[in-house]
Amino acid sequence: MDAQKSLFPSPYDAATPPGAEGWEDLYPYYVKFQPSRRMEEEGKFWFCDSQHWPTPFRPFDMSMVEFATKCLGQ
Amino acid sequence: MExxxxxxxxxxxxxxxxxxxxxxxxxxxxxxxxxxxxxxxxLEWITSGKGLDNTTDLIDSYDRAIELIYKVWQYHFEFLNLGYAAYLDFFGFVKETFPSIPDQAIAKMVQGQDSVLFRPDDEIKKLAKLAVELGVADTLKSGSVDEALAATAAAPNGQKSSGWKMATRSCARPNGSLPNATGSPPNTAR
Incomplete structure (x- = not known):
């Protein structure tokens, strides 16, 4: 939470940590924020669910995210 | 509702x-x-004309693991969403019947629910308290799990601290792995 703006920081503004450059290439497009959808996504309420997912997903573990989101909506 | x-x-x-x-x-x-x-x-795989190599079993087990995880995720949500739906229904009913009731008061009405989902966290808290009580907290914080448990057993309080090891085992799964405290993926340790 940003005390100045009372908003969560935008994922589009998140800086890549040193050493993690190029991380985007390890993940499929559909799990990443798309610049072309920025207007639409920033117009919605969203938050980082760090209670359930406290650490970044390794590319190898992405099937867990896919299963979780698919099964949640089944 | 069918x-x-x-x-x-x-x-x-x-x-x-x-x-x-x-x-x-x-x-x-x-x-x-x-x-x-x-x-x-x-050699007998050659002489018998098996025609497959060891990566076959490796890939079969990998595929099976992914398949099992997919099924468990489905089971995870089989009841979860129904629970939330029931709570939402209850929440709406209470709000309608007692319009001035605070949200927190409704949440308190269902607190204390005994769910296996909370068991890992409860067990970890119990173990942490036990480690402090037995004076082995620092020993437990260094090295791998095996190293830490071995060092704990050898600690001055070794005799008693074996209680920590036993407690660890009692909440571990049969394969020896410890429950994941975040509860995600769903943990069914009981």
Whole structure:
């Protein structure tokens, strides 16, 4: 939470940590924020669910995210 | 209500069956074996004309693991969303009946629910307190799990601290792995 703006920081503004450059290439497009959808996504309420997912997903573990989101909506 | 209603009407029986289904999947997952690949396949695989190499079993087990996880995720949400829906329904009913009631008061009405989902966190807290009580907290914080447990057993309080090890084992799964405190992926340690 940003005390100045009372908003969560935008994922589009998140800086890549040193050493993690190029991380985007390890993940499929559909799990990443798309610049072309920025207007639409920033117009919605969203938050980082760090209670359930406290650490970044390794590319190898992405099937867990896919299963979780698919099964949640089944 | 024909579908969700069936679950609500038969909750106890269906939940009991859910535990059986999930325990079965965990057992199947734990039984999977992954072996290091050899330099060459056994000679009899050549002479018998088997025509396959050891990566076959490796890939079969990998596929099976992914398949089992997918099933467990489905079981995870089989009851979860129904629980939330029931709470939302209850929340709406209470708000309508007592318009001035605070949200927190409604939340308090369902607190204390005994769920296996909270068990790992409860166990970790119990173990942490026990470690402090036995004076082995610092020992437990260094090295790998095996190293830490071995050092704990050898600590001055060794005799008593074996209680910590036993407690660890008592909440560990049969395969020796410890529950994941975040509860995600769903943890069914009981």
């Amino acid at each position: 579908r969700a209603g069936h679950y609500f009407a038969n909750w106890g029986e269906m939940l009991e069956n859910w535990h059986k289904k999930v325990d079965q999947k965990i057992a199947e997952l734990s039984a999977l074996e992954f072996h290091e690949l050899p330099d060459v396949v056994p």
